[in-house]
Each structure stands twice: as structure tokens, then as C-alpha cells.
Amino acid sequence: MFQKNGLLQTEEKNDALLKMAEALEQNSRFILQENQKDLDTGKEKGFSEALMDRLMLNEERIHEFAESLRLVTRLTDPVGEILDEWTLDNGLHVKSRRVPLGVIGMIYEARPNVTVDAAGLALKAGNSVILKGGSSAISSNKAxxxxxxxxxxxxxxxRDAVQLIEQTDRSSVQAMFQLKEWIDVLIPRGGASLIKTVVEESTIPVLETGTGNCHVYVDQTANVKKKAIEIVINAKTNRPAVCNALETLIIHRDWLKENAASLNEALQEHRVTVHGDQAAESYFSNAVPAGEVDWTDEYLSLDLAVKVVDSIEEAISHIDQYGTKHSEAIVTEDEKKCTHVSKRSRCGSRLP
Known part of the structure; x- marks a missing residue:
């Protein structure tokens, strides 16, 4: 199975991804019917609003699944790419070339979108994938x-290049950790506890992903007219339950003195609860005091930690201490500060 995938031509892999995209859209009604079963179970079990949002599908989200697969077809095929080459003193010519990983095991939580993302990316790179989604999304994933x-x-x-483990008990996850003869690498995607468990207990190599305690720093040069406040509101409220949503807003004191009223009004309009440090409490009318947990944990809700700083170095220091190297952003008109943050940040996504 794996060997065959690794030998496929780019056009053949892209054709498969396009057919997958078309099939998802054509079968959206069936997928939504099955997703409703998961939602009904979630309501019965009292799932949080954040978890229900991650679990919920609609026509728009299924269309986004399909579009993501179409986007993958436009990516350069990594298989066979020559990274480096050289000739040894004895005349032997050596090439370093990209090859597929093999069989990827993906372990994730209540995120049906990961089922599509993992399948599409794995197949494009010439791999096979074994999927183990959370029990809360089992009907959606099976569909x-x-x-x-x-x-x-x-x-x-x-079809066996994409497999789903349908058992919902924890023993099936534990069993995956031991399948080093059949799985070449495990990738956990989810909360800190899931990632920690996979990293510590797997006998298979693990590609560790970060949890999403994401920050936005609003510099004193940030231009309100150029959507500084809109960026903050969108990052917090568009999909508050996803891992790259804004969790901590760091604001330069000089900018806040001039724009606190407008920012406060926008946050209240979107029903965002501010958890602020001592300085922030004086600017936000309904702020509650922030404790250590507010800096360390994901809210995945309409809650926002706010810290006031006097310099970009103070902002970077806070991110270095509490960030998870997932996604960070700076809102500024100073290009040098953008470059400075990019060089200092070790996160997966930087948005200067």
C-alpha cells in the first residue's frame, strides 16, 4: 500500500484529491446527518460551547474541506525533490532527496476537519495514513x-491508504503506541494532555505539535484606522474555539492610553470577557483580575487575557515565557519591529 503510493505521479495524486473534494461536496447532506448524531450526543453529555463549535459541521465548512484539498493540489509535490547534491573525492556523486515518511498515524480530538486535512496532505506526500479521531466525532469521521x-x-x-480506527475506547490509542512495525511516525493534534501522552508513551517516533496559546502584541505605532482593533476582534471572536485563536492580548501602554475606550467598546460589543493584569484593569470597565492560569492556558472561548507593557522586549519576554510556539502576531507600523519579532519568535506561524 505505502510502496504504491510513493510511486504515484503528481497528476495521479492530484486527481485523487480533486475527486475527494468533489465527493465531499456531493455527499454533504449525508455527512451533516451523521454529524448531527455527534452533536446530539454532545448536548446530552454537556459538552462545552468550545467543543461543540469544533465538532459542528455545516455546508460552508464542508465546502472549506473541499477547497483545502484543491489547494493541496496546487502545492509542489515534495516527493523526489533534491535538497542537496555533491561529489566525493572518489568521484561518487551523492544526492539528498525527499521521500515519503511511510505510514502516518494521526491522533486527534473532536475535529472532523483534521480527518480531511490529514488524508489530503498524507496522500499528496506519497504516504498512507491511519486516523484515530476523538470518540465525540466518531459518526462524523466514519461518514x-x-x-x-x-x-x-x-x-x-x-482506499486502504486512508484508514480510520473506529474503536472509541482508550485501549485502541494505547495499542497504536506499540505498532512500530506498521506505523512509521505518530502525529498528535489536540490539547496539551493528548500531546504529552503521545510523546511520553509512544514507542514510535512522534512529530510533536504545539497547543495554541496564541498572542497578539499591539505596538504603540499600531494604526487604529488600519484595522488594529478589527484584527484583535477577528482573532478573538471569529472562531474562539480553534487552536490559533487569540488568547492573550499584549498592548503597549502608550497605545492603550489613546485607544482604550474604542477597544473596550469593541470587546464589550462582542461579549468578550477581559482577564487583565493590574494595569489593564484600570482601562477595561468589566475586567476581572488575571492569575497565572490566564497566561498559561487556552480559553477556547470568548475570554481574553490582557497584559500591558512598556516595550517590545517586555512583550517578547512574556511570549517566550508563556507561549507554545504556535502562532504569534504583532500589529505595528514599524517594519524593524516586525523583523525583530520574526527573528526572535520560534513559533510555527508569525504574522507581523
Whole structure:
């Protein structure tokens, strides 16, 4: 299975991804029916608003799944890319070339979108993938994978290249940790406890991802007319339950003195609860005192930690201490500060 995928041509892999995208859109009604079963179970179990949001699908989100697969077809095929080459003194010519990883095990929580993302990226890179999603999304994941299988049956890629573990008990996850003869690498995607468990207990190599305690720093040069406040509101409220949502807002004191009223009004309008340090409490009318947990944990809700600083170095120091190296942003008109943050940041995504 894996060997065959690694030998496929780029056009053959892209054809499979396009057929998967089309099938997801054509079978959206079936997927939504199955997703409703997960939502009903979630309501019965009292799932949080954040968890229900991650779990919920609609026509727009399924269309986004399909578009993400189409986007992957436009990415350069990494298989066979020559990274470096040289000739040894004895005349032997050596090339360093990208090859598929093999069989990827993906362990994740209540995120049906990961089922599509993982399948698409794995197949494009010539890999096979074994999916272990959270029990709360089992009906959604089974529906999505069944649609993917029907699409793959019309392509050069065998349906078994994408497999879903349907057992929902924890023992199935523990069993995956021991399958080093069958799985080449594990990738956990989810909260800190999930990632920690996989890293500490797996006998298989692990590609560790970061949890999403994400920061936005508003510099004293940030221009309100150029959407500084809109950036903050969008980063916090558009999808507060996703891992790259804004959790801590760091604001330069000089900017806050001039724009506190407008920012406070916008946050209240969007029902955002501010958890502020001592300085922030004096600017935000309904702020509650921030404790250590407000700097360390994800809210995944309409709560926002706010810290006031007097310099960019103080902001970077806070991010270095509490950030998870996921996604950070600076809002500024000073290009040198953008460059400074990019060089200092070790996160996966930087948005200067």
C-alpha cells in the first residue's frame, strides 16, 4: 500500500484529491446527518460551547474541506525533490532527496476537519495514513472516511491508504503506541494532555505539535484606522474555539492610553470577557483580575487575557515565557519591529 503510493505521479495524486473534494461536496447532506448524531450526543453529555463549535459541521465548512484539498493540489509535490547534491573525492556523486515518511498515524480530538486535512496532505506526500479521531466525532469521521473511500475507488490510490480506527475506547490509542512495525511516525493534534501522552508513551517516533496559546502584541505605532482593533476582534471572536485563536492580548501602554475606550467598546460589543493584569484593569470597565492560569492556558472561548507593557522586549519576554510556539502576531507600523519579532519568535506561524 505505502510502496504504491510513493510511486504515484503528481497528476495521479492530484486527481485523487480533486475527486475527494468533489465527493465531499456531493455527499454533504449525508455527512451533516451523521454529524448531527455527534452533536446530539454532545448536548446530552454537556459538552462545552468550545467543543461543540469544533465538532459542528455545516455546508460552508464542508465546502472549506473541499477547497483545502484543491489547494493541496496546487502545492509542489515534495516527493523526489533534491535538497542537496555533491561529489566525493572518489568521484561518487551523492544526492539528498525527499521521500515519503511511510505510514502516518494521526491522533486527534473532536475535529472532523483534521480527518480531511490529514488524508489530503498524507496522500499528496506519497504516504498512507491511519486516523484515530476523538470518540465525540466518531459518526462524523466514519461518514467522511466512507466518502473518501468511494472517491479513492475511482483513482490509482487504494482506499486502504486512508484508514480510520473506529474503536472509541482508550485501549485502541494505547495499542497504536506499540505498532512500530506498521506505523512509521505518530502525529498528535489536540490539547496539551493528548500531546504529552503521545510523546511520553509512544514507542514510535512522534512529530510533536504545539497547543495554541496564541498572542497578539499591539505596538504603540499600531494604526487604529488600519484595522488594529478589527484584527484583535477577528482573532478573538471569529472562531474562539480553534487552536490559533487569540488568547492573550499584549498592548503597549502608550497605545492603550489613546485607544482604550474604542477597544473596550469593541470587546464589550462582542461579549468578550477581559482577564487583565493590574494595569489593564484600570482601562477595561468589566475586567476581572488575571492569575497565572490566564497566561498559561487556552480559553477556547470568548475570554481574553490582557497584559500591558512598556516595550517590545517586555512583550517578547512574556511570549517566550508563556507561549507554545504556535502562532504569534504583532500589529505595528514599524517594519524593524516586525523583523525583530520574526527573528526572535520560534513559533510555527508569525504574522507581523
Amino acid at each position: 467522511i472516511v466512507s466518502v473518501i473511500h468511494e472517491a479513492l475507488d475511482q483513482t490509482k490510490i487504494p
